[in-house]
Structures are given as structure tokens and as C-alpha cells.
Amino acid sequence: MHTDTERCVRAVQSKDARFDGWFFTAVLTTRIYCRPSCPVVPPKVENMTFYPSAAACQQAGFRACKRCRPDTSPGSPEWNARADSVARAMRLIRDGVVDREGVSGLAARLGYSARQIERQLRAELGAGPLALARAQRAQTARILIETTALPIADVAFAAGFASVRTFNDTVREVFALAPTDLRARAARGIARQAPGSIALRLPYRAPLNPDNLFGHLAATAVPGVEEWRGGAYRRTLSLPYGHGIVELTPGPDHIGCLLSLTDLRDLTIAISRCRWMLDLDADPVAVDDRLRADPLLAPLVDKAPGRRVPRTVDAAEFAVRAVLGQQVSTAAARTHAARLVTAHGEPVEDPAGGLTHLFPTPDALAGLDPESLALPRSRRATLTTLVAALADGSLALGIDTDWDRARAQLLELPGFGPWTVEVIAMRALGDPDAFLPSDLGVRRSARSLGLPSSPAALTASAAAWRPWRAYAVQYLWATDDHPINHLPA
Structure with a gap:
């Protein structure tokens, strides 16, 4: 989107939060980059330039705005809606693969050479895998600086930096403040934190309907691994360096997240997996607009817009x-x-x-x-x-995982039919177009709306919902009075 200058300018001038994470605005006179919804007075059009990622802004010599904190905006929904190599690479980088395995490890997972991955990412995002991972480490460092009382040196290594000097240089370059200055600005927030825990906010694009999202997770919770307690969904996490417990609380403009980790090096991946599980990088306006175009589905969308697909951490x-x-x-x-x-x-x-x-x-x-x-x-x-x-x-x-290849492999296993394969594609692999035409709840809801209820006919009718059929399933399921569609009392 960053190449469509006219559209980007309109988004900045209207302070449209829906485009946060889609692109970043860099101001040539101040050398600051912002999210589109930054509350400051928009700069002159001739002073704006646009980049597809925070890493590209940083590589071009811009520092993050202290007002809108563009590094904390929701991620681009493109990387969860696409199955090509760039999207898969971005999902892996968010999951900390470059920090743990290097660029060669990232390339090996994708089946490409390191040079090919570098070229593809630079062409589309304006930055290579190392720069993208560096931007992510900077954001992790900021969270640790502002929400914990850890010594600065411990923060550096927990965030994934190889040395304290590199950590200091990066923080100064990205945020135009030394780590100690960032902590001083957030001193009150540190005092409120519970010992051994990290509290932060997970942003998302509005609207978000928490009913089916948290209702599904709570209703299917495995005792001992997951629970609903005190208005929050809690679960254990198995992570590369240890384990953790996360508590996620739905809020009007963010998801409250309380993390307890045995090793702070897992912070980035824990945040990434929580965002993935709650589908927080989705673009609900684009999804709902496509589904609303079907007059039979439109009343369900208008009644409770912003439904997400409840996923999994593993x-x-x-x-x-x-x-x-x-x-x-x-x-x-x-x-x-x-x-x-x-x-x-x-x-x-x-x-x-x-x-x-x-x-x-x-x-x-x-x-x-x-x-x-x-x-x-x-x-x-x-x-x-x-x-x-x-x-x-x-x-x-x-x-x-390549979605089509995984489907083919699963169908080769005994006892795996279309329903099981598609529910895994939808909730485990994150395919936004996964569809369950044989599901009893989907068929019952389709019949009540006047849609065809046989799997073949429903699949043909649902072609108009592509590529968001997984979200259509959430709206169809929501017509049933099942615990998965309601927040627990």
C-alpha cells in the first residue's frame, strides 16, 4: 500500500487508525516516522514519504515518534492472509526464528537460499531479515525497559542483543532516547507491576468482538492447560527457552496481557503467539465489507461486526x-x-x-x-x-507451513477427512479461507439463513466470501446458542 501515495496521504490526513501497521509515514524535515493515526498535526504532503515497515524507516535514518509510538502498532494483516514465501518469512521473523537460528535458519525453513530471502524481503518491505529482526528486538527491549525493573544489561540480553553496546546504540537510534531515559519516563508504570510478571497491551484494529473469540477458547479449554478466571483467559505456554503463563483480558481498545516467563528471552515469541492466537493483526473492516456484500450474511455481520478466528499457540x-x-x-x-x-x-x-x-x-x-x-x-x-x-x-x-501442502499430507493420514483437515487449516495454520461446509453447526445456520445446506452447494455459494471464508464460519457459528459464542460469566 505504501506505493499508493494519494491513498496514504488521505489516511494520514484523516488519522485513520485502520491503516496502522499497513504502512508508516516518515517526515523528511523532522526525520521522524509515525503511524497513520498519529495525533500530531499532519505534515505537509511534500514532506511525507511512506515505507512498508518500521525496519525500512529505521534503515533510512528515521526515528520513532514519541507521541504515537509506531513500533507498537498492530502488524500488517497481509502476513496472516497470504501463503507466499514473504508472508511465511514475516511470520517466522515475528516468531523469533532469526534471533534463534539466524538468516540461514530462516531460509532453510522456507526452502530458499539466504540470498533469495534477502532479495524478496528487501523488494517488498524495504529491509532484509536482519533489519526486521533488529526492529523487533528494539520493541521487545522497550517493553522490558518500561514494564520491568530488570537491570539494563539484563534487558539487553533478554531482548536478544549480542552486546550491551549494540543494545544501547540501537535504542538511541530507534527511539532517540537512551535506555535509562526510557525507563525514567515510565518509572510509575514499573512500580505498578507485580513481581515476576510483565504487563502490556496488545493493540488491534477495531472493531473486535470478543464473544466468539474468548468464548471459544474458554469453552474448549483443556483443564490444567487453560482456564477462564476473573474475566481473563489463562493458559500455559511451551516456549524455546522455557515455559510461561499468559493471562489475556479483553478490553475496549486493547487486549490486556500479563506474562510470567521462566526465561525473558521468550518474551518476543510469547507476544507473537498470543497475537496470533487472538488474530489481532486482522483487518476486520476489509473482512466484514466482503462478507456484508452477501445479503444473506449481512445481518449477522451488522449485528456483531469484528469477529476474529480463534487460533492456537501451538x-x-x-x-x-x-x-x-x-x-x-x-x-x-x-x-x-x-x-x-x-x-x-x-x-x-x-x-x-x-x-x-x-x-x-x-x-x-x-x-x-x-x-x-x-x-x-x-x-x-x-x-x-x-x-x-x-x-x-x-x-x-x-x-x-504451506497450507496446501499441509492439507495434502493430512489427508494421507488414516482417519483424516475434510472437516478435520479444514479445522486444522483454519485454527492451527491460520488460513483465512479455510471452510467447513460439512460442519453440523455451519449447515444448520446456513439452512436458517436461506443458504444451501448441502456441502457441495454451500461451497459453491461461499465462493463469493473468498478469501475470508474462515471468518464467515465464525458468523455462521454465532447463530447457535452454544458456549463458544459467549463470554463466560
Whole structure:
């Protein structure tokens, strides 16, 4: 979008928050870059230039605005709506892969050379993978500086910097303030933090309807791993350097996020996974406008706009849970999953609630005795085959997975039909166009709206909703009075 100057200027002059994260405005006279909705008086048009990423702004010598804090704007919705190599690379960079594995590790995951990935990212985002990762480290550092009392040197290494000197230089360059000055400006906020926790706000593009988002997560919560407590969704997180517990609270203009981590190096990836799970980088206006064009679907969209797709923090975990939930009630699926967690999950301590375990990894489930499962024999075979494929790496599920390839691999496994494959594509892999025409709730809702209810006819009718059919499923499900569609009391 940054190449459409006229459209960008209109967004800046109207302070349209919907475009925050889509592009960044750099002011040539002040050498400051802002988000489109910055509250200051818009600069003259001839003094504006536009960039596709904060990293590109920083590479061009601009520093972040202290008023609108463009580094904290929602991410571009493009990277979750596309399946090409650039979008997959951006999802991996947000997940901290460059910090942990380097550019070569990023390229290996995508099946390209490091030079090809560098060229593709520069062409589309104006910055290479190292610059994009550096911008992300700077934002992580700012969160730690402003929300914790950690010594500055510890902040540097926790944010992923190789040295304190590099950390200091980067913070000064990006924010035009030394780390100690950033902390002094936020001293009151540090005093309010609970010991051992990090509190922050997760921004999103309005509107956001929390009912189906948090309702779904709470209604399907696996005891010991997830819970709804005190108006917040809580769950355990398995992370590269340790584990954590997150508490997410819906708010009118942000999601409150309270993180407890065993290793602060996991902060960036924990934030990324929480944003992914809650679909916070979506563009609800674009989605709803497309769905509203169908006169039969429009009343549902107008009644409660801004529905998101509830996702997961771990694709392999969700695939296991999808198999456990085949042809049984939500309560039965939770019971089966809770038994696996108790028997094979890693115990954790949760002084603030009732969480007890991490969800077991495929490796932990690889030695599972099928006879110990209170499941039909065919579903036992489905589960053990899935776990074996995940454990030996022949099936890879994650935010960087090619959606079509994953579908083909899953359909080759015994017991995997279109419903299971599509629900994994929708909630674990993040395909915004995944569709469940055979789902009982979808068919019942379609019939009540006057849409065709047979899977083939409904699929043909739903072609007009592309590429947002996964969001249409949320609106169709919402017509049913099921706990997944309501915030718990």
C-alpha cells in the first residue's frame, strides 16, 4: 500500500487508525516516522514519504515518534492472509526464528537460499531479515525497559542483543532516547507491576468482538492447560527457552496481557503467539465489507461486526486436540485431552490460578500406549499415526507451513477427512479461507439463513466470501446458542 501515495496521504490526513501497521509515514524535515493515526498535526504532503515497515524507516535514518509510538502498532494483516514465501518469512521473523537460528535458519525453513530471502524481503518491505529482526528486538527491549525493573544489561540480553553496546546504540537510534531515559519516563508504570510478571497491551484494529473469540477458547479449554478466571483467559505456554503463563483480558481498545516467563528471552515469541492466537493483526473492516456484500450474511455481520478466528499457540497441539474432538461433544473432547495432559504433560506451578501442566509435545506422546486411550480403535490409530508423523518430522505444522501442502499430507493420514483437515487449516495454520461446509453447526445456520445446506452447494455459494471464508464460519457459528459464542460469566 505504501506505493499508493494519494491513498496514504488521505489516511494520514484523516488519522485513520485502520491503516496502522499497513504502512508508516516518515517526515523528511523532522526525520521522524509515525503511524497513520498519529495525533500530531499532519505534515505537509511534500514532506511525507511512506515505507512498508518500521525496519525500512529505521534503515533510512528515521526515528520513532514519541507521541504515537509506531513500533507498537498492530502488524500488517497481509502476513496472516497470504501463503507466499514473504508472508511465511514475516511470520517466522515475528516468531523469533532469526534471533534463534539466524538468516540461514530462516531460509532453510522456507526452502530458499539466504540470498533469495534477502532479495524478496528487501523488494517488498524495504529491509532484509536482519533489519526486521533488529526492529523487533528494539520493541521487545522497550517493553522490558518500561514494564520491568530488570537491570539494563539484563534487558539487553533478554531482548536478544549480542552486546550491551549494540543494545544501547540501537535504542538511541530507534527511539532517540537512551535506555535509562526510557525507563525514567515510565518509572510509575514499573512500580505498578507485580513481581515476576510483565504487563502490556496488545493493540488491534477495531472493531473486535470478543464473544466468539474468548468464548471459544474458554469453552474448549483443556483443564490444567487453560482456564477462564476473573474475566481473563489463562493458559500455559511451551516456549524455546522455557515455559510461561499468559493471562489475556479483553478490553475496549486493547487486549490486556500479563506474562510470567521462566526465561525473558521468550518474551518476543510469547507476544507473537498470543497475537496470533487472538488474530489481532486482522483487518476486520476489509473482512466484514466482503462478507456484508452477501445479503444473506449481512445481518449477522451488522449485528456483531469484528469477529476474529480463534487460533492456537501451538499447531501440533491443536492437531492432536482436533483428532480427540472428532465426532464427540466439546465436553468429551476436553476430558480426553485432560487425560493426555495429566499422563504426559510437563508439570508447572501457577501461584495465581489453577494451571498445572504444559500440553504434551509430540515427542512426549510418541510412546503413547493406544490401549490406554478411551477412544474407538480407529481413532486411536488416527491419533498415534498423527503423533508419530509430528514426532519424526515427516509432518510439520506451524505458522510457516504451506497450507496446501499441509492439507495434502493430512489427508494421507488414516482417519483424516475434510472437516478435520479444514479445522486444522483454519485454527492451527491460520488460513483465512479455510471452510467447513460439512460442519453440523455451519449447515444448520446456513439452512436458517436461506443458504444451501448441502456441502457441495454451500461451497459453491461461499465462493463469493473468498478469501475470508474462515471468518464467515465464525458468523455462521454465532447463530447457535452454544458456549463458544459467549463470554463466560
